[in-house]
Amino acid sequence: MVDIRQGTLSDLPGIQACESLCFPVENHPGDYLNYEDYLVLWPQLVYVAEDRGTTGRILGFVVAKTLEEDRHGYISYLGVRPTHRGQGIAKKLMTAAQNAMVQEYGSEYVTLHVRRNSKAAINLFKKVHGYKFCQIAPEFYDNREDAYVMTKQLLQRKEPDHSIMVCIRKATLADIPEIKACELLCFPDKDLEKYPSFFNDNILSPLGVVYVAEYSGRIVEDEEEPEEADDNEEECQEGYISWLGVHPTYRKLGIAAKLMTAAENAMMQEYGCEYVELKVRVSNHAGVILYTRILGYRFHRNDVSDDGEDAYIMRKQLPGKQLDHLMLGFRHGSGCFWSEANAEWLGLLDRLEIC
Secondary structure, three states, rough: EEEEOOHHHHHHHHHOOOHHHHHHHOOEEOOOHHHHHHHHHHHHHEEEEEEEOOOOOOOEEEEEEEHHHOOEEEEEEEEEHHHHHOOOOOHHHHHHHHHHHHHOOOOOEEEEEEEEEOOOHHHHHHHHHOOOEEEEEEEEEEEOEEEEEEEOOOOOOOOHHHHHHEHHHHHHHOHHHHHOOOOOOOOOOOHHHHHOOHHHHHHHOOOOEEEEEEOOOOOEEEEEEEEEEEEEOOOOOEEEEEEEEOOOOHHOHHHHHHHHHHHHHHHHHHHHOOOEEEEEOOOOHHHHHHHHHOOHHHHHHEOOOOOEEEEEEEEEOOOOOOOOOOOOOOEEEEEEEEOHHHHHHHOOOEHHHHH
């Protein structure tokens, strides 16, 4: 018989012995997992499957963590001894970890990485636990193998009453000081001095639109998107979302979706835009989920952010002209690794041209 229980520091040797059987050293992810740190920082999210017999061996384990600032759980490692697979141990370990995320931390969703060729794991996460494909993490493992990022909704957060008092409106020059204060909280590591007149110019520009979300006279989020027209192809107008920020205190209230909707409506009504594009970092899982699942954006091509980090260019068709096709190509070494099967799994197979 097998017992599923919380792991302790005394289980470290057993976990490491089990891990060495499950995963060869050369296949470890780039950031080596420090089990002791997880047992100290997130003891409620480390579970082991123990042989109830005389051996007391660790037959499997799951190691997870949660990011409390955005109620995001993450499954870091899951392993079951090869001799004990197919007995439902992995399912029980995953269920225990997910329940703990909700009960102990109030996590709203959970993500994980899985190898693209691990069909058994993909079936477990997708068919048994209801995970969905979110994006691809290129060369995630030490052997340069790609990984799928999968996500699952755990808890529907009830919207606070004060959210209905948020006003979405166009910004004015008088809002600049509060917009910049909000930016400092949204992007503490970004060098905002590079853009001293960024918002000023776009508030005044006839081709720029800046929206803010205001709560009790306070700017809690801002979004800026200049509309870029192609003089050579007047029939094809495109908008571009340049900047989106949310005050950390007011995240998860649906304000970002409302701002994006307001901006997209302005693009259509005021400028006649047919498409809108934006750039999002590959590592920004929450942003990717917002744009793809809630707002209906699609992966268009891959790019890099200002600091060199991998990013996606996402595109959305606004009501009107139909897209002739959608180009999907993501970097994998020197070539393109996207396939029709992967696109279908991710729900992107719609007038798709594989490059």
